[in-house]
Amino acid sequence: MALTEKTGRKHGADRPPTRPVRRLTRPDPAARSRGGQRFLLLGLILASVYSLFPVYWLTVAATKDRVGLYQSNGLWLSGWHLWDNVQQVFTYDDGIFLRWTANSFLYAGVGSAGGTLIALATGYGLARFDFPGRGAVFACVVGSFLIPIALLTLPLYLLFSAIGLVDTPWAMLIPCLINPFSVYLAKVYTEATIPFELLEAARIDGAGELRIFFSIVLRMMTTGGATVFLLAFVNTWNAFFLPLTVLRGEENWTLNLGLYNWSGKRLESGVDVTSLVLTGALLSIIPMAIMMVAMRRYWRTGVTLGALK
Amino acid sequence: MIRSQRWKGAAFTVPFQLGFAFLYLLPIGYAIYQSLFLQKQSGLGLGGATTEFVGLENYRHGLTDSAFLSSILRVVLFACVQIPFMLLISLLLALFLDAVTTKAAGRFRILLLVPYMIPGVVAAIVWINLYSPEVGPLSPLGEVFGFDWNFFAPSMVWPAIGNLLTWHGIGYNMVIIYAALQGVPRELFEAARLDGASELRIALSIKIPFVRGALVLTALLSIIQMLQIFNEPALFRNVTPQTVSDSFTPIMIIYNQAFNAGNYHYAAALSVLLALILGIASFLFYRLTSKEAD
Numbered sequence: 344m345a346l347t348e349k350t351g352r353k354h355g356a357d358r359p360p361t362r363p364v365r366r367l368t369r370p371d372p373a374a375r376s377r378g379g380q381r382f383l384l385l386g387l388i389l390a391s392v393y394s395l396f397p398v399y400w401l402t403v404a405a406t407k408d409r410v411g412l413y414q415s416n417g418l419w420l421s422g423w424h425l426w427d428n429v430q431q432v433f434t435y436d437d438g439i440f441l442r443w444t445a446n447s448f449l450y451a452g453v454g455s456a457g458g459t460l461i462a463l464a465t466g467y468g469l470a471r472f473d474f475p476g477r478g479a480v481f482a483c484v485v486g487s488f489l490i491p492i493a494l495l496t497l498p499l500y501l502l503f504s505a506i507g508l509v510d511t512p513w514a515m516l517i518p519c520l521i522n523p524f525s526v527y528l529a530k531v532y533t534e535a536t537i538p539f540e541l542l543e544a545a546r547i548d549g550a551g552e553l554r555i556f557f558s559i560v561l562r563m564m565t566t567g568g569a570t571v572f573l574l575a576f577v578n579t580w581n582a583f584f585l586p587l588t589v590l591r592g593e594e595n596w597t598l599n600l601g602l603y604n605w606s607g608k609r610l611e612s613g614v615d616v617t618s619l620v621l622t623g624a625l626l627s628i629i630p631m632a633i634m635m636v637a638m639r640r641y642w643r644t645g646v647t648l649g650a651l652k
Numbered sequence: 653m654i655r656s657q658r659w660k661g662a663a664f665t666v667p668f669q670l671g672f673a674f675l676y677l678l679p680i681g682y683a684i685y686q687s688l689f690l691q692k693q694s695g696l697g698l699g700g701a702t703t704e705f706v707g708l709e710n711y712r713h714g715l716t717d718s719a720f721l722s723s724i725l726r727v728v729l730f731a732c733v734q735i736p737f738m739l740l741i742s743l744l745l746a747l748f749l750d751a752v753t754t755k756a757a758g759r760f761r762i763l764l765l766v767p768y769m770i771p772g773v774v775a776a777i778v779w780i781n782l783y784s785p786e787v788g789p790l791s792p793l794g795e796v797f798g799f800d801w802n803f804f805a806p807s808m809v810w811p812a813i814g815n816l817l818t819w820h821g822i823g824y825n826m827v828i829i830y831a832a833l834q835g836v837p838r839e840l841f842e843a844a845r846l847d848g849a850s851e852l853r854i855a856l857s858i859k860i861p862f863v864r865g866a867l868v869l870t871a872l873l874s875i876i877q878m879l880q881i882f883n884e885p886a887l888f889r890n891v892t893p894q895t896v897s898d899s900f901t902p903i904m905i906i907y908n909q910a911f912n913a914g915n916y917h918y919a920a921a922l923s924v925l926l927a928l929i930l931g932i933a934s935f936l937f938y939r940l941t942s943k944e945a946d
Contacts, residue, residue: 379851384750384756390745391763394823397778398766400789404781417789435818465668472661474769480665487676489931491880493906493921498679501916516773551659581771583883584903589913606777607890617787623776635769639762 354494354586398628405429405622412618423543428622433612435619442594444599447580448630449512450597454519455575457484459519462575463568481530487523496588503589515597519579525571531561532542570641573634582632598627687711687921703917710921719899723930724879727901731878734814739870741818743863747855749826752832761830765823772820774943776887779816784891804892813884825870829883832866833859868941872934879930881905902926 399416406425408414415421432440468474469481499518503509508517537560544557560586561568586597593601669739690706714720745764749757767775782788783803803812836859844854883901889896889904898907898912905928908920 374683380752383752386748387745387756387760387764390741390822393819394764394767397775397782397819397934398770400782401778403789412787417787417792461667461671464664468661468664472658472664474658474662476662477665480669483672484678487672489674489876489927489934491903491923491926491930492682493727493880493903493919494683494927495676495679497906497910497923498682498917500680500910501686502679518675521668521675523672532934542707546657552657552663556664583773590880595876601773602777603773603890606780606887617781621776624777627774627793628770634770649889652865 353443370584376403399473401621401625404618405625407618409615409618410613412621425622426627428618429626432619432622439593440598440623443596443598444627444630446512446595447598447627448487450515450519450582450586451576451579454579455572457516458522458575459518459568459572463524463533463561464528464556464563466527466531467533467537467556467564469526470530470533471539471542476522477630484523484526484530495614497583499502500588509589511597514593515579515582515586519575522575522578525575528571528574529567532564532570536567544552558612558634566641569638573638576634577631598623602627670809672841683920685925686917687924689917691915691917711916711925713749714922714925720902720905720925723738723899723902723905727879730810730814734817735871735874735878737814738818738821739825739867739876740824742862742870743829744869745822745826746833746863747827747859749830750859751851751855761827761939765827767820768823770820772883772889776816776884777819779812779819780887780891783812804888804895806895809888809892809895813888814882822873825874828861828870831868832863836862868938871941872937875937876930879933 403418403420404412405428406423407421408427411421411424465480466487500509503514505617508514541559542555545559550559580597581599582597583599585601586600587603590600591595593604596604600618602623603618605623608616662830686709687710688705690709691701691703691705692818738807749760752760770778782790785791785802785804790803791801840858841854844858849857880903881901885896885900889898889900898908902922903926906919906922909922
């Protein structure tokens, strides 16, 4: 199919450079002076050090015990207490940290999966059908980018508490199902990957609209769908204002909320939980980092596509 | 397209429309409705509270509330400094990436995107500890160079938050600008080089004008985010409540009015006001930047 070839090439462009197609579009390195290249590389190295330094410090800090954390040089190791710290994080308060991790995965995983399916259907409907009110739906999608979270979250809290959803997982899951940015991305992807002719051909063959959507459109949109899912997942995993507002009891909290609470504890109770907070922070980055690296192909296209269209 | 087919197409969007109505339109309508009321204590507060219709009273109060207005002014001023600074660095890095070999560009792009992979709350926790005079490495480092900086002092809070936001944002913005740079037709550079233009000149007169759209977009996204800033100041407040007040940013005021002061009607009015300000600011910015392009 002509279409898969096209998307295939687009992703090939993200791969390293041995392909001639890519070379043509790159500047010719020979045209640069050596000194100029060195200057550019130096700038990039400095920026990378700035970007990585906090993560390095966090990793080193997570290997220290309390004495090491307060008294040794922050930039170098002093004793090896990483496993003690990790154990402490997982056993503190009857293992509440594991509970928060599971909650974060539940909200981000299930919420984004449902949200992605709804977004793909909506994007497909908007991109490939011309129905009355289509412009209005799309206007809602784009207009909602400008709505401040407080304007939605506070009344949502009242509505949820009226129907008894506050402080249950549903209070996090339901809002994740409707994500205008996902819809926007899904529409852009549909326009790029689903040709009208293909749909016409399927209709002539007698396929129903639902069947076309589930067995043709969804299958062709796996790349787009994965991108939408990944960005929604990251969004939910990073959410703070919504969980802070709608989740009260700590057994329903997310990792972010739990870490926020721990980092505030230092002052109130006089107990020092700094190394707990730091090790917890390091652990909470790991799932996100694995996911981002494993799916980097998708989110790179998602970030740039969503922004440039 | 056949008529029945159109309606089937519309059906694909129905789940979203229902959800949007319930999760967006209904809450907004409810907030506007609630903002027109006020809870008043009758008599000496003994007879319990009654809810009264007060029209636009809450809005009038909001527009003359010095805490609310100064919180807006605070974030606007901060945005005017931090956003140009962050975007300038992102643009520079994107230009640098565009000018080195493909292999180097690929490696640095990943490294520079590491901060973007870290959730905002965790990033704030990490930087707060880096700033901390007790455990952070920055205070002893400052001493070596003869600085006696205290990042939790009132004059340093915004620079400290600004650095955190810049650190967190440059990678993401760089990738967007870099992607736009990749779209510049390479023949233009060859032609300019043949005419004897320097690399700097090419960057200034071809590359930067070409990525203008990406710059406007990243600036607009940053403005929208900045007016709603909440997480970072809230986490700083966790550590230094004496320097970061509970009315530091507009959203912090709204949150406190709703959940700590129990003044929900007023919080609703303030959030509607904030939405209007956000809309106006985005519109003005968009008009201003698109006019210049003509």
